[in-house]
Amino acid sequence: MTLPQKRKPPTPTSHEPDLTKEWSDDHLLCHCTNTSKGTILSHMAKCHRDPDRIADKTGASTKCGTCRAYLEELCAIAPQPLPAKKLKKCLLIIALIIACIGLALLLKGIA
Secondary structure (H helix, E strand, O other), X not given: OOOOOOOOOOOOOOOOXXXXXXXXXXXXXXXXXXXXXXXXXXXXXXXXXXXXXXXXXXXXXXXXXXXXHHHHHHXXXXXXXXXXXXXXXXXXXXXXHHHHHHHHHHHHHHO
């Protein structure tokens, strides 16, 4: 009598590319840990764009590994946050614009 062979999970590269874009936020990305796409996206919004950090926080892709490619795909296609240096520059420009508007309104009130 031969024992049934264990089925290997699909390799992480065996998924359809860009499939995750079409998923709703409640779509399960990782069935082993019951982790949804929305959960992954919320962790990404907290600047956890590294798949390993997200896996540590959510447990996704830490069991069988089948969903690892989907996790990496989500990290790759999500919009990148502004780097801190650019964000500071943008905030400085906005502050200067607001100061100029305030000065113009003040001068208009004096004249």
